[in-house]
Amino acid sequence: MNRKKVICSCYGITKGDIADAVEQGAARFREVKKQTKAGKACGHCKKKVKKLIKKLAVSQSH
Numbered sequence: 463m464n465r466k467k468v469i470c471s472c473y474g475i476t477k478g479d480i481a482d483a484v485e486q487g488a489a490r491f492r493e494v495k496k497q498t499k500a501g502k503a504c505g506h507c508k509k510k511v512k513k514l515i516k517k518l519a520v521s522q523s524h
C-alpha cells in the first residue's frame with residue numbers, strides 16, 4: 463500500500479492517515495471522518511474512504 467497516496471484532496475489526507483485511524487479503532491466512515499477530517503468538506507472522497515476502510519478492515523482481521 464502506498465501510504466503517501468492522497469485520498470482526500472481537501473485536507474490532504476493520505477491512505478496512511480486513514481490506515482492509522484482504522485488501526486486506532488475507527489471502523490466506520492463516520493469515525494474516520496472524525497479522526498482524520500477526510501470527507502468533511504466536499505465529500506467527493508467519501509466513496510474512496512469507505513472502500514479503503516473496508517479493505518483495511520479485511521486485511522486486519524487476517
Ligand code: FES
Nearest residue numbers: 470472504505507
Ligand atoms: S476530497 Fe475529501 S472532503 Fe473533499
